[in-house]
Amino acid sequence: MSMRKRVLLGVAAIATVTLGLWACGTAGRGGALSSADAASAVYVPPGEYDEFYAFMSGGFSGNLTVMGLPSGRLLKTVPVFSQFPENGWGYSEETKAMLQTSYGFAAWDDAHHPELSMTDGVPDGRWIFINANNTPRVARIDLTEFETKEIVEIPNSAGNHGSPFITPNSEYLVATSRFSVPVPNRDMSIADYAGNFKGMLSFVRADRPGEMDIAFQIIVPGYNYDLAHAGKGPSDGWMFFTSYNAEEAHTLLEVNASRRDKDFIAAVNWRRAEECIAQGQARTMPARYVHNYIGDDHIARSELKESVTVLEPAACERLVYFLPTPKSPHGVDVDPSGRFIVAGGKLATVIPVHSFEKMIQAIEQEKFEDVIDGIPVLEYDAIIAGEVEDPGLGPLHTEFDDRGYAYTTAFISSEVVKWSLADFKVVDRIPVYYAVGHLMIPGGDSRKPWGKYLVAMNKMTKDRYLPTGPELAHSAQLIDISGDKMRLLLDFPTMGEPHYAQAIPAEMLREKQVKLYRLDENTHPYAVKSEADTRVTRDGRRVHVYMTAIRSHFSPDNIEGIEVGDTVYFHVTNLEQDWDVPHGFAALGMETAELLIMPGATRTLTWVPKQPGIYPFYCTDFCSALHQEMQGYARVSPRGSNVPLAWGTGGELKTQPVAAQ
Amino acid sequence: MRRLVKLGLLLAAVTLLGACGGAANGDAETDDAPASSSDGLTAFEREHGIGPITQPVELGPLDASLASAGEQIFRMKCMACHRVDERYIGPPLGNVLLRRSPAYTMNMMMNPTEMSQRHPVAKALLAEYLAPMPFQDLSEQDARALVEYLRTVADSTTADGIPGT
Numbered sequence: 001m002s003m004r005k006r007v008l009l010g011v012a013a014i015a016t017v018t019l020g021l022w023a024c025g026t027a028g029r030g031g032a033l034s035s036a037d038a039a040s041a042v043y044v045p046p047g048e049y050d051e052f053y054a055f056m057s058g059g060f061s062g063n064l065t066v067m068g069l070p071s072g073r074l075l076k077t078v079p080v081f082s083q084f085p086e087n088g089w090g091y092s093e094e095t096k097a098m099l100q101t102s103y104g105f106a107a108w109d110d111a112h113h114p115e116l117s118m119t120d121g122v123p124d125g126r127w128i129f130i131n132a133n134n135t136p137r138v139a140r141i142d143l144t145e146f147e148t149k150e151i152v153e154i155p156n157s158a159g160n161h162g163s164p165f166i167t168p169n170s171e172y173l174v175a176t177s178r179f180s181v182p183v184p185n186r187d188m189s190i191a192d193y194a195g196n197f198k199g200m201l202s203f204v205r206a207d208r209p210g211e212m213d214i215a216f217q218i219i220v221p222g223y224n225y226d227l228a229h230a231g232k233g234p235s236d237g238w239m240f241f242t243s244y245n246a247e248e249a250h251t252l253l254e255v256n257a258s259r260r261d262k263d264f265i266a267a268v269n270w271r272r273a274e275e276c277i278a279q280g281q282a283r284t285m286p287a288r289y290v291h292n293y294i295g296d297d298h299i300a301r302s303e304l305k306e307s308v309t310v311l312e313p314a315a316c317e318r319l320v321y322f323l324p325t326p327k328s329p330h331g332v333d334v335d336p337s338g339r340f341i342v343a344g345g346k347l348a349t350v351i352p353v354h355s356f357e358k359m360i361q362a363i364e365q366e367k368f369e370d371v372i373d374g375i376p377v378l379e380y381d382a383i384i385a386g387e388v389e390d391p392g393l394g395p396l397h398t399e400f401d402d403r404g405y406a407y408t409t410a411f412i413s414s415e416v417v418k419w420s421l422a423d424f425k426v427v428d429r430i431p432v433y434y435a436v437g438h439l440m441i442p443g444g445d446s447r448k449p450w451g452k453y454l455v456a457m458n459k460m461t462k463d464r465y466l467p468t469g470p471e472l473a474h475s476a477q478l479i480d481i482s483g484d485k486m487r488l489l490l491d492f493p494t495m496g497e498p499h500y501a502q503a504i505p506a507e508m509l510r511e512k513q514v515k516l517y518r519l520d521e522n523t524h525p526y527a528v529k530s531e532a533d534t535r536v537t538r539d540g541r542r543v544h545v546y547m548t549a550i551r552s553h554f555s556p557d558n559i560e561g562i563e564v565g566d567t568v569y570f571h572v573t574n575l576e577q578d579w580d581v582p583h584g585f586a587a588l589g590m591e592t593a594e595l596l597i598m599p600g601a602t603r604t605l606t607w608v609p610k611q612p613g614i615y616p617f618y619c620t621d622f623c624s625a626l627h628q629e630m631q632g633y634a635r636v637s638p639r640g641s642n643v644p645l646a647w648g649t650g651g652e653l654k655t656q657p658v659a660a661q
Numbered sequence: 662m663r664r665l666v667k668l669g670l671l672l673a674a675v676t677l678l679g680a681c682g683g684a685a686n687g688d689a690e691t692d693d694a695p696a697s698s699s700d701g702l703t704a705f706e707r708e709h710g711i712g713p714i715t716q717p718v719e720l721g722p723l724d725a726s727l728a729s730a731g732e733q734i735f736r737m738k739c740m741a742c743h744r745v746d747e748r749y750i751g752p753p754l755g756n757v758l759l760r761r762s763p764a765y766t767m768n769m770m771m772n773p774t775e776m777s778q779r780h781p782v783a784k785a786l787l788a789e790y791l792a793p794m795p796f797q798d799l800s801e802q803d804a805r806a807l808v809e810y811l812r813t814v815a816d817s818t819t820a821d822g823i824p825g826t
Binding site for chain 2: 516518519520529530531532548550551552553555575576577578581624625626650
């Protein structure tokens with residue numbers, strides 16, 4: 001054993017003991033294991049890596065946060081649907097278009113469910129998708145750059161909650177209307193909801209970067225479509241959606257949407273949808289929605305689309321079936337074998353488990369108890385595989401391990417319940433703190449879960465951490481599920497409100513990370529690839545500064561000839577070609593966020609100076625020992641001044657005479 | 662309490678040891694020949710620099726197209742800090758080949774961080790200029806093209822176009 005290894009082991013052992021002692025003091029409050037085992041299970045020695053990348057939805061932050069497991073360390077925030085001043089996302093000229101919608105520029109959204117792309121029903125680490133709930137959209141994040149590359153809006157839809165769950169080979173991801181609305185949306189009395197408001201199940205082509213688009217939409221009754229998961233193995237080709245509010249209530253849903261004993265899971269045969277479209281049974285409907293995409297030049301562009309393909313179940317038989325499910329079901333989860341469809345009836349006293357095989361038999365034998373808008377309702381008793389008794393109060397979501405067990409969260413009784421897929425019997429339960437919503441096992445919604453850890457994402461934090469005034473970070477808890485008994489290992493705070501999460505073994509992403517952008521491949525139209533080409537030009541009242549940044553100076557760093565009322569574009573190219581050397585850029589009085597420019601990239605900040613004066617600008621990301629020297633001055637003169645445009649670094653300024661401008 | 666303090670001290674001590682171990686490891690990766698003097702460098706490294714170039718580089722007749730490719734690279738990756746004929750962020754490079762061997766120049770281009778930490782000449786330059794030379798991801802081909810370009814900007818060359826031999 002090498003010296004270094006021995007030393008590391010020593011560190012681990014001692015830190016373990018220290019953490020173990022500390023855990024003793026808090027075990028009474030938290031239920032953490034009062035032994036060194038829990039600490040050593042989550043301890044990642046300095047300089048070493050976590051086993052998994054975890055992707056936690058940012059909820060009302062609109063972002064995606066990347067954390068390491070088992071340590072719970074925050075690695076990165078990936079901005080998606082909300083402006084993010086930390087790196088200029090949604091502020092810089094290159095990224096603003098990503099937040100464009102048919103309603104205008106949307107500065108914020110509510111991101112709920114990350115979903116990894118899959119190949120053969122297993123996460124493949126190409127992309128992760130996430131939904132915007134408020135202004136319906138889905139986004140694709142590239143996992144070589146951890147950057148949002150594409151966002152498509154979902155038309156004819158409101159409250160995109162049940163999204164973006166993906167099919168086993170990433171053919172489609174889905175979007176749903178948690179809120180039914182008139183389709184097409186129009187001015188009408190809310191009291192005329194029943195029959196006029198419609199739900200929409202949307203399928204988005206997901207496996208072609210740059211071409212994410214609505215493949216088709218299915219118009220369904222005006223219920224609230226909540227969550228979804230794709231079939232796999234024998235059930236590949238099907239997508240399952242939960243719904244509630246079969247009452248079609250439009251006010252006080254807390255009471256009015258809970259009157260019926262059962263609501264529905266909608267089972268959609270998406271291969272049948274492809275057939276119906278091929279046979280001309282779909283119609284094209286006008287719809288305005290926006291597709292935003294970042295191209296090879298690293299500039300986002302928006303495109304307005306004007307129609308969608310729509311299917312109605314009555315015109316495409318055998319497309320949709322309703323599976324009666326008690327009682328306002330929330331989560332719908334398909335086990336790794338693809339045989340069982342597990343619903344979380346949040347007001348139910350059991351967890352119903354539907355059998356895919358029985359569902360197909362019931363369809364063949366036409367065991368229908370009703371038909372709604374062309375959608376047959378199957379008989380509950382004909383499709384049920386079993387019910388899990390005593391699953392805790394308020395069952396919501398289920399994930400699976402690779403040993404035949406399911407794990408379901410119980411929101412009201414604040415616990416995770418482990419049960420067997422062989423006999424639907426509960427075998428273990430563990431309290432969580434507090435009010436757990438989603439849970440996540442790496443690959444736990446796929447064909448091949450990595451069943452070592454479970455993360456419980458709790459809705460209430462209360463006394464788990466040092467208090468921070470009225471607003472608290474949400475709390476996640478890491479649970480070891482490798483043995484017969486679940487063991488609580490770690491509490492860690494999360495950003496925003498993580499609804500769902502995904503995780504993937506670190507080695508699937510680590511080696512393919514982009515470290516910098518090659519300068520000779522930079523095709524940004526305002527890039528300058530040599531300090532010799534840096535310049536300032538005027539085009540009417542617009543001034544373009546073609547600027548470079550390298551440790552540790554800007555070129556130009558002295559600029560004159562700007563006038564009050566000009567719109568100044570600082571196009572800053574980072575000339576560095578080394579990993580982890582971003583430069584930042586900010587100017588006194590600017591009304592936008594900084595630029596954070598990765599090596600080899602170009603970003604543009606827009607500035608409209610309002611008063612004459614001298615305006616310093618500087619590098620905002622500590623870049624070298626001479627970072628504090630990385631600064632410059634822009635001179636702003638009154639409008640109509642005869643100050644020629646002039647620029648330079650370290651010597652005489654180059655000028656462009658006023659007459660020539 | 663005393664136990665905790667002891668543990669803390671142990672942790673600190675052990676962490677320090679760990680850090681030392683890491684540094685020693687880093688050195689081992691590049692030290693492929695025994696140190697021949699107190700600076701820990703081989704005779705080759707002292708003359709030709711530390712890095713991927715481990716043999717002297719023979720310059721042939723001047724290759725104009727290679728020099729032109731080198732000039733393009735110079736504009737993109739070097740010019741922000743170096744001028745040919747004057748001191749800027751870093752030293753002037755016009756006559757660099759009169760002072761250093763081609764291999765040294767290429768190692769400095771490709772491996773600036775280690776050179777500035779270990780080579781006495783590069784260390785002295787850092788002490789003088791203060792701005793560390795950044796790594797600019799130059800391939801051996803790029804570095805060779807840059808050498809060819811630098812041959813064309815030297816004040817004096819020998820008959821066969823090789824600056825000061």
